Amino acid sequence: MPSRKNPPPYASGPNHNKKNNNNNKNEKKNNASGRNASVERIIANESLLATESEKHATSKSLYGDPGARISGNVHNIYDRIRMRAYQSILKNIKGKSLLHLGCGMGLISMIAARSLASVVVAVDHSAIVDAAQVVAKQNGLQNISFFHGSLRDVMPQFPLQKFDVILCEWMGAFLVNDSLLDDALFARDNLLAEGGVMCPDGSSIHVVGVSDYAFHLDTVEYWSNVYGFKMEPMKALVRQEVETCSVPAANIATSTCLAHTVNIATLKKSIESDMNGTGSSSNNNNNNNGGEVEGETAKKMSGQDLNDYTVPFSMRASRDTTVNYLTFFVDATFTNPNDPGANFVLGIRPGGSNLWTETSVGLPEPLPLRAGETLSGELRVRVVDRRRGAAAVDITARTDGGVAKVETSGSYVYQHC
Amino acid sequence: MSGTGDYYFDSYSHYGIHMEMLKDYHRTTSYRDAIWRNAYLFKDKVVLDVGCGTGILSMFAAKAGARKVIGIDCSSVAVQARQIVKDNGFEDVITIIQGKVEDLQLDEKVDIIISEWMGYFLLYESMLNTVLYARDKWGTPDVKLFPDGANMYVCGISDEQYKQERFDVWDDVQGFDFSYFKRLSYIEPLIDTVSREQIATNTASLFSFDINTVREEDLAFTSEFTLAAARSDCVDALCVHFDTPFTAGHEAVVLSTTPLTAPTHWRQTVLYLHNPLRMKRGEQAKFRMCCRPNACNPRDLDIALHVEFDGELQSSHYDQDFRLR
Numbered sequence: 001m002p003s004r005k006n007p008p009p010y011a012s013g014p015n016h017n018k019k020n021n022n023n024n025k026n027e028k029k030n031n032a033s034g035r036n037a038s039v040e041r042i043i044a045n046e047s048l049l050a051t052e053s054e055k056h057a058t059s060k061s062l063y064g065d066p067g068a069r070i071s072g073n074v075h076n077i078y079d080r081i082r083m084r085a086y087q088s089i090l091k092n093i094k095g096k097s098l099l100h101l102g103c104g105m106g107l108i109s110m111i112a113a114r115s116l117a118s119v120v121v122a123v124d125h126s127a128i129v130d131a132a133q134v135v136a137k138q139n140g141l142q143n144i145s146f147f148h149g150s151l152r153d154v155m156p157q158f159p160l161q162k163f164d165v166i167l168c169e170w171m172g173a174f175l176v177n178d179s180l181l182d183d184a185l186f187a188r189d190n191l192l193a194e195g196g197v198m199c200p201d202g203s204s205i206h207v208v209g210v211s212d213y214a215f216h217l218d219t220v221e222y223w224s225n226v227y228g229f230k231m232e233p234m235k236a237l238v239r240q241e242v243e244t245c246s247v248p249a250a251n252i253a254t255s256t257c258l259a260h261t262v263n264i265a266t267l268k269k270s271i272e273s274d275m276n277g278t279g280s281s282s283n284n285n286n287n288n289n290g291g292e293v294e295g296e297t298a299k300k301m302s303g304q305d306l307n308d309y310t311v312p313f314s315m316r317a318s319r320d321t322t323v324n325y326l327t328f329f330v331d332a333t334f335t336n337p338n339d340p341g342a343n344f345v346l347g348i349r350p351g352g353s354n355l356w357t358e359t360s361v362g363l364p365e366p367l368p369l370r371a372g373e374t375l376s377g378e379l380r381v382r383v384v385d386r387r388r389g390a391a392a393v394d395i396t397a398r399t400d401g402g403v404a405k406v407e408t409s410g411s412y413v414y415q416h417c
Numbered sequence: 418m419s420g421t422g423d424y425y426f427d428s429y430s431h432y433g434i435h436m437e438m439l440k441d442y443h444r445t446t447s448y449r450d451a452i453w454r455n456a457y458l459f460k461d462k463v464v465l466d467v468g469c470g471t472g473i474l475s476m477f478a479a480k481a482g483a484r485k486v487i488g489i490d491c492s493s494v495a496v497q498a499r500q501i502v503k504d505n506g507f508e509d510v511i512t513i514i515q516g517k518v519e520d521l522q523l524d525e526k527v528d529i530i531i532s533e534w535m536g537y538f539l540l541y542e543s544m545l546n547t548v549l550y551a552r553d554k555w556g557t558p559d560v561k562l563f564p565d566g567a568n569m570y571v572c573g574i575s576d577e578q579y580k581q582e583r584f585d586v587w588d589d590v591q592g593f594d595f596s597y598f599k600r601l602s603y604i605e606p607l608i609d610t611v612s613r614e615q616i617a618t619n620t621a622s623l624f625s626f627d628i629n630t631v632r633e634e635d636l637a638f639t640s641e642f643t644l645a646a647a648r649s650d651c652v653d654a655l656c657v658h659f660d661t662p663f664t665a666g667h668e669a670v671v672l673s674t675t676p677l678t679a680p681t682h683w684r685q686t687v688l689y690l691h692n693p694l695r696m697k698r699g700e701q702a703k704f705r706m707c708c709r710p711n712a713c714n715p716r717d718l719d720i721a722l723h724v725e726f727d728g729e730l731q732s733s734h735y736d737q738d739f740r741l742r
Binding site: 105131135138139226232 | 431432433435436439440449471473476477496497500501582583586587591593594595596598601602604605607
């Protein structure tokens with residue numbers, strides 16, 4: 001039933017000590033201090049609460065725009081790790097131009113504008129930017145403009161066409177499957193000033209072996225007997241799904257293997273067709289809005305494949321254990337050739353809190369391992385439809401035979417929400 | 418079944434939704450009990466299961482002795498449902514159809530319609546319209562509906578901590594005034610679990626209807642209710658929940674989503690008041706709530722609330738809009 005697809009309300013972050021006890025109980029009768037409140041109500045109803053998609057009765061409302069849910073943005077306030085990382089680049093932004101793709105509520109963009117960036121342009125697919133624009137105005141920020149839509153559509157309205165810094169978290173759960181990557185590459189090839197930087201510029205995927213028999217019972221074996229009925233066919237659905245959830249430290253049973261790294265500078269150029277034959281195209285070949293592709297270098301032509309990588313991995317068991325899940329963590333790095341002091345790593349902490357929630361796949365056969373034994377295998381990722389963040393993931397994993405020689409393979413599907 | 422990524426992708430169906438609903442024990446057993454305790458109603462009857470999902474309710478009906486059960490669902494989980502029905506030996510009784518009820522072609526009318534159509538706030542994104550369509554087009558004149566009633570309730574709750582975390586945080590974000598976001602936050606009802614300790618007033622009836630007779634246009638409602646403070650407290654929000662009685666048979670069963678018992682997957686719907694009401698015990702506040710589908714997007718619900726409170730500590734008369742989306 002559709003209403004179940006709603007993302008659950010965001011579980012509030014750590015307790016926040018309020019700075020200003022602003023329990024303003026001086027009431028305005030009848031909202032009648034009137035005009036301002038009602039004007040804002042109209043703004044609210046016309047921008048944020050009536051997104052483009054809603055002109056079609058069949059639209060999915062916020063399912064298509066979960067970012068417009070204010071409550072979903074609360075956690076950005078608490079996101080100190082990310083903030084601190086970007087501070088390093090923001091403190092040198094004075095006099096430079098910034099393009100922020102996927103700006104969300106626009107907090108980082110506003111900090112840049114406040115730090116006297118010459119121009120800040122912030123873009124997001126979500127209607128939340130309409131609200132961000134109001135906030136920017138209310139806070140007297142002059143040098144910032146927000147755009148709601150896809151980069152190629154709104155680009156002609158930008159106050160300038162070359163940027164010193166392009167901020168974009170283009171990395172997906174499997175590095176190359178995020179829809180923002182198309183925009184990031186397009187921006188890299190068309191909107192980056194001479195000597196400008198993309199931030200973050202690198203991202204790696206790390207693999208960890210996880211032992212969690214209870215989760216397997218709970219999600220797979222559950223279907224053996226549901227109120228007295230057998231629902232075996234559901235097991236295949238569970239097995240092929242990539243789970244997105246936090247993994248408790250106690251279940252992490254191996255070392256961490258950095259399996260693959262992608263750098264935005266060396267990915268192939270953005271107008272490459274990036275479909276491998278399934279479904280719709282996720283890359284509008286841009287010929288219609290004056291975005292001339294110039295400065296293409298041979299290096300970019302022969303860069304890393306955008307849609308497909310196969311990499312080996314190997315970890316060592318940290319105890320006698322049986323690994324039945326592999327879990328993937330994604331990090332992000334920024335290396336600034338002009339200002340090494342601004343480098344940062346948005347790192348991973350298996351078992352701790354992470355910037356992006358880790359993803360896991362269940363192994364068809366559990367792998368029994370002795371402490372110190374090597375778990376090895378291959379990971380293949382193919383982008384199926386980048387607009388939906390969809391990827392096909394194939395895994396092979398094997399033991400070294402310390403307990404028993406086992407090799408297992410599985411195919412999985414990942415897509416956003 | 419081939420194992421190519423393409424096949425998997427086409428058949429993709431998020432199992433989590435179905436697991437959440439099935440693991441909602443109160444929800445599933447309410448349907449089961451309503452059907453099995455009234456099995457005599459099902460004997461040799463034709464049953465339609467609207468939005469059958471994994472086919473669980475269809476199998477309950479088949480086990481209760483139905484002659485024929487049609488389960489219809491527009492999502493691809495129908496593929497799994499068809500196999501599940503077969504695996505449990507009901508293929509001669511249960512037919513699973515993947516498609517829309519509007520396109521359904523049957524060769525006889527149905528005696529019973531079972532459906533779990535309820536959404537958050539009962540009506541949000543619910544399948545009730547589809548159930549009413551099925552009732553009118555395919556039901557016999559005395560078709561039995563499971564459930565056949567629906568009641569919404571409202572009470573006032575205090576929620577200081579949440580208010581701080583969700584609303585007041587916007588007052589100052591890294592030195593910026595994001596209070597506009599705070600204003601917008603009030604428009605968004607919250608779907609969450611309310612604990613019984615938070616309840617600060619009596620519970621009033623908000624809206625009720627009889628599924629045997631209700632029409633789609635009746636579902637836009639205006640309701641007036643009064644809440645009296647059960648203790649001296651600040652009423653920060655209104656909490657809405659619902660129940661659906663099954664009274665078609667001789668033994669009644671009620672599926673309830675009240676905050677007084679263990680939470681269901683519907684939890685409760687919380688509407689935060691712009692101006693919380695500081696009420697002394699026994700004081701009363703009057704409310705008028707209008708609820709209708711949004712004009713542009715009928716899947717969304719517009720909720721308009723009028724608050725009238727004259728108490729010892731404050732007087733508040735104001736209007737507030739919500740949108741469930």
